[in-house]
Amino acid sequence: MKKPPKIEILRHSLAHILAAAVYEMLPDAKFGIGPAVENGFYYDFDLPRTLIPEDLEILEEKMRKIIKANYKFEKANISVEEALKDFKKAKQPYKIELIKDIKKENPRAKTVTIYRTGKFVDLCSGPHIDSAGEINPKAMKLAKISGAYWKGDEKNKMLQRIYGVAFSNPKELRQYLAMISEAEKRDHRKLGKELDLFCFSDLVGPGLPLFTPKGTIIIDELQKHVESICRSYGFQKVSTPHLAKIDLFEKSGHKQKFGDELFNVESHHKQNYVLKPVQCPHQIQIYASRKRSYRDLPIRYMESNKQYRDEKPGEISGLNRVIAITVEDGHSFCRLGQVKDEMKNMVKIIRDFYKSLGLWGKHWVSLSVRDYSDFSKYIGEKKDWDKCEKMLKEISDEMNLKAIKREGEAALYGPKLDFMFRDTLGKEIQIPTVQLDFATPKRFNLNYINEKGKEENPIMVHRAILGSYERFLAILIEHFAGAFPLWLSPLQIEVIPVSEKYNTYGQKINSLLLASDIRSIIRESSESLGKRIRAAQNQKINYMLIVGEKEQKSRSIAVRDREKGNLGVMKIEKFLEKIKKELKDKK
């Protein structure tokens, strides 16, 4: 077995030390598991009482004592029978379950490994550090208490989990904590409120964001941008209703897949409806609305519209998980011989779009294939799936995407290429995706007439460029820390007259900007200049145009850049030229 890196051994050993501390504090504790995770470790416990935050301080103190006492990590191999007996005596049902699991997985296993740290004995395959003293107590910290299901299964009992963070030295811990605090400052929920981009209402309901004028500008700009790129690759915009008869999703297979996540809409008439959880079946009906010829293909539809999923309450969070989801979704209906080029084009769209936001290169690609052990989760035929998976692999190789294969991550109808990014906390998020689908067109009997006058099923390629606008906005807010590039900025310019005497001149400048389709306002209030500049800075407005006596006389403006500060006085025409160039250069 490969030895894990040192830091992981350290973190895992800390989990044992935490468990030993918990054992000291609450001898009746029943122990779950305690692995190393990114940035630290956790341990799950079944405890006689609920932990409170103050317990963390006590436990941390106890852990420091254990480290200081430099307890040895003593390894021993004992027989399975002996282990069962010992853990039964110690009243550790979870450990007994784990031993039985080991036995089930490997019936020939005769022994298990245990580690002793002071009085605490744990079932564990290791490896560990030799003794607790190897840990720098200043490089670790208990972080939080939470609940977690035993073995991660929601049918099981919920245990109490203690998370800790740990690094090899105090400096790294400090850096990590600084990173967390920076991420908190960038939190889209916080900035969304401060910059007045969106809000929620108790009366409207959770997971239903309301976009303010400013937030709506950003979403509109994103939409214009993504659509203009897609149009250049042959996509045509369509628009479909938010609901449909359940029959549509029965046919597509989504009814089964989404189950109770489907919103039912009761009608006073005979027919009841559901809110659409995806866009594809509606768009498919446009394809199906008339006879298609092979000459028409590929046919490419795109749409930015809402879809709805009845998420479990605890899963809704800010803009990251909502129940009214605005997606930018598109499909290409094409022939087998066209699939590869189609998919490559979609990858190019993704590249163009993410490059323009400075996000390209910060990703990795997942070749998401089916779960080979259970085909019942999917629709279609295995031979088509194999064909699809092969094709995706070729595309990855030909475009140098370096896709990493992940089993069980495929869509209902086919494998896909997922582009994975990281948020400010380093958590992985999947945004763009290109999906190959032989199954759906067959289910819907989609066809076209080929050269020989015979009907043939087209192949569908699904693609999402920015996923949901809600989540994408959240990502962008955090990526830019609220300071959007000029083209996305809800407020691009604020005109600030030095005093009220220059309001009229300021208004003239402002009107000029507005006439050039630039998002500008004028702040005429009687507050001090410094205060108005500060307010504009905090609102992350790209440029402040300060006008006073000098500027009025020379028909010019003093330009202040949000980042660079005072750029000096320039003629209005020159400034207009400058920002028009900046807006054009975004792509």
Next chain:
RNA sequence: GCCGAGAUAGCUCAAUGGUAGAGCAAUACUUUCGUAAAGUAGAGGUUAUGGGUUCGAGUCCCAUUCUCGGCUCCA
């Protein structure tokens, strides 16, 4: 849905069971200002909602709604 924490002015937060308060924002007046916070004043509240305990509840108890950290799930 589950485990836990929480909800006080537009925002950020105070208030041993005993008259709800501050800063910022907003408003009015004064100031007319040159690149990140001028001054003064008044106003702003059914303390999330509904019940209960109590002479008395922001504070204690119960329910509901919503938010946050996790788990599960996921675009």
